[in-house]
Amino acid sequence: MRTGMSEGLRIVPDTSAVIDGILSEKIEQGEFVDAEIHVPEAVVAELEAQANRGLEIGLKGLEELKKLQKMAEDGEIYLDFTGERPSYNQIRLASDGEIDALIRESAIELDATFVTGDKVHSLVAKAKGLDVLLLRADPEKFGPLLVDQFFEPDIMSVHLKNKVPPMAKRGSIGDVKYVKIRDDPCTYDEIKAISNELLSRARSDRDSFFEISFNGASVLQIRDMRIAIANPPFSDDIEITVVRPIASMRFEDYRLSDVLKERIGAQRGILISGPPGSGKSTFASGVAVYLNDLGFVVKTMESPRDLQVPPEITQYAPLDGRLENTADVLLLVRPDYTIYDEVRKTVDFEIFADMRLAGVGMIGVVHANRAVDAIQRLIGRVELGVIPQVVDTVIFIDKGEVAKVQILEFTVKVPSGMTEADLARPVILISDLETGASEFEIYTYGEQIVVMPIGDQATRKPSWDLAEGNVKNVISDYAKGPVEVEMTSDHRALVKVKEKDLPRIIGKGGRTIGDIEKILGIHIDVREIDESKSKQDPDFGSPEPRNAGYGRQESDIIDFRPIIERTKRHLILKVPELATRDVEVYAGEEFIFTATVSRHGDIKIRVGSDVAYEILGAMDVGKPVMVRLD
Incomplete structure (x- = not known):
């Protein structure tokens, strides 16, 4: 007994x-x-x-x-x-x-x-x-867990499911393989025993806790292991996933430039991005330790809490189930930096932006396959105009290494690919930190927000080479000088010709260019060729002689007969051939005034003005109204 x-x-x-x-x-x-x-x-x-x-x-x-x-x-x-x-x-x-x-x-x-x-x-x-x-339970008496038998030094996660052999992700961050670690499948009793033990340990171990508990799903943090337990009806059968860190790198182990280190230490808005398993959280942990060693007050916001940081850095979970409440407390704590692990949902981005605009240095961890994809996740969640104030640096991690760093700047300019000055607008310019090369532009176009690749990032299709050749052959039938063609999309081309060839290609009322577009099946933007380039390029031949004084040689002068319309407020001269050009308006041989034609090909004159009276008077006596290039 x-x-x-x-x-x-x-x-x-x-x-x-x-x-x-x-x-x-x-x-x-x-x-x-x-x-x-x-x-x-x-x-x-x-x-x-x-x-x-x-x-x-x-x-x-x-x-x-x-x-x-x-x-x-x-x-x-x-x-x-x-x-x-x-x-x-x-x-x-x-x-x-x-x-x-x-x-x-x-x-x-x-x-x-x-x-x-x-x-x-x-x-x-x-x-x-x-x-x-x-x-x-006495923490000193805690023995090994049943799940420990599946782990070896190079195993980062174990995946157990009823009636399925145990599987694991094995290898280093840069070379991970999903492999079977036992031939015999798991039984229900085996997984249930492991599950019960994990639940008991999470309740009794002071260094362990429940992160999430839903209908059919529980997430636990047991020391350095994150455990997800799934049961029907949430999953089709009982399943346990255990993840643990196998890499612990110091910030000094990463090959970082002094410029990047300076940006990280300047209380900025930074996103650490990368695909799952790329080492984002490991890098974020290293950054947290680095900033703490520099003397900054560093806190973390995590759900679940799995960053590996020293005791000096407090890790905060959702307060009363909401990270918004956590953010309210953190603003009272006044940290210099907050590491926000897993910025994923709209509310996460809103909290991140609110804390950043409050002056806290923010570093967020985001899932993304490219650095620019992390920035695109901000669109629609944060006002476009304040994105560079919320995030000005994106660090892309791939296979445990810093693969790319992009910086964001706010400016007003004409977006790349557009040529008319009145198309200037606010643009977010995304550049490579190390080379300084511009790679993307973000701006509004109509009601849409466009993320446009530029420079080497712009994608060019092989079929565009053939299309450019076809466009050049057709335009050459109308132009006597050189022709430059650049496909800007599948259905649009930019054509540049010499100034004197513009009227021949556009035609009266734009009829010629309209016919060309019907033949080719694409929209064509016609612009004047860059004369400074043509003089330097031997393919363009010798530049044409021009008068040293005012105006052109008599043989070069070309007049355009505008279509004249009258509304209640304006007298409108329509010359689409000269859109955006500076022109002179004549009544017969008498000069009246100079103007700039709108991009729609119109010159608007206010009814009742002296100029309007002169034009109407000339028309009454039969004088032709002509428009001439200035």
Whole structure:
């Protein structure tokens, strides 16, 4: 017969004691011999409610009751269920202490020892005058976990599923392979035993905790391991994923330029981007330690908390389930830097932007396949005009290395590919930090926001070479001088010709260029060729002689007869052939005024002005109104 220090003890456990498996563990260790265990119906009701919601802790507690029932049948203990079953409202208010109050009442009625694993419950029970036994696991006595058997030094994650052989991601950050680590498939009992042990450890270990608990899903953090447990109906079968860090790099181990180090230490808005498993969090941890060593106050916002940082850096989780509340507290703490791990949802980007605009140095970790993709995730979530104030640096991590760094600047300019000065607009310019080369532009075009690659980033299709040749052949039938053609999209081409060839290609009223567009099936923008380039390029031949004085040679002068329309407010001269050009307007041979033709090919003159009277008077006496290039 076994002997124990608690023979004949009358016990009333609370819910935490049942979930933690304290009772069965003590019985197996030879304690609580012949103990009377009275489980309140309130405990059973709470466990049932949790299990019905798919919470792992509820299922684990019911497994413990089943185990105690077996021990009672074997004569090791006396077990019964006592008290009244709580009402629906009492179960709903369990978090407010209603269930715990019922359990304590059962202990008072039976004059029993109240057993709990919760410190707060033990203090309340003592205040009520109860005999309390607080049983918590000794951290120094924690042994290896069942899941530890699957890990080896080069394994970063283990994937267990019922009826499937154990799988693992093995290798280094730059070379990861998904491999089978055992031929025999996992059984339900095996995975359930691993799950129960992990749940117990998360509750009893002070360095471990529950991150998330949903219907069918739980996320735990046990020391440096992040565990996700999935159950039906959330998943098709029980599954456990355990992830642990295998790489721990110092900031000095990364090959970083002095320019980048200076930007990181200047309280900026920085995004650390990269695909899953690329080493983003490892780099973020290194940055946190680096900034802490520089004397900055560094905090983290994480859900779940899995950054590997020293104790000096406090890691904050969602406060009351919301990171917005965490941000409110952090603004009162006044950190110099906040590392925001997993900026993913719209609310995450809004919190990031709010804290950055409040003056906090922010470093966010974002999933993205390219550096520019991380920036695009801000669009629609943060006002376009303030993006460079929220994020001015993007660090792209690939295979554990800093592969690219882009910087953002705000300017007003004509976007690349556009030539008309009146198209200037606010533009976010994205450049490479090391080379200074511009790579992307972000701007509004109509109601859309465009992210346009420029320079070497612009994508050019092989089919455009053939299309440019076809366009050049057709335009050459109308132009006597050189022709330059550049495809800007599948359906648009930019054509540059000499100034004197413009009228021939555009034609009266734009009819000629319209016919050309119908032949080619694309839209054509016609511009004057860069004369300075043509003089330097031998392919263009010798430049044409021009008068040294004002105007052109008589043989070069070309007049255009405008279409004249009159509205209530304006007299409109239509010359689409000369769109955006500076011109002179004549009545016969008499000069009237100079003007700039709009990009729509119009010259608008206010009705009632002296110029309007002159033009109308010339028309009345039969003088032709002509427009001539200035």
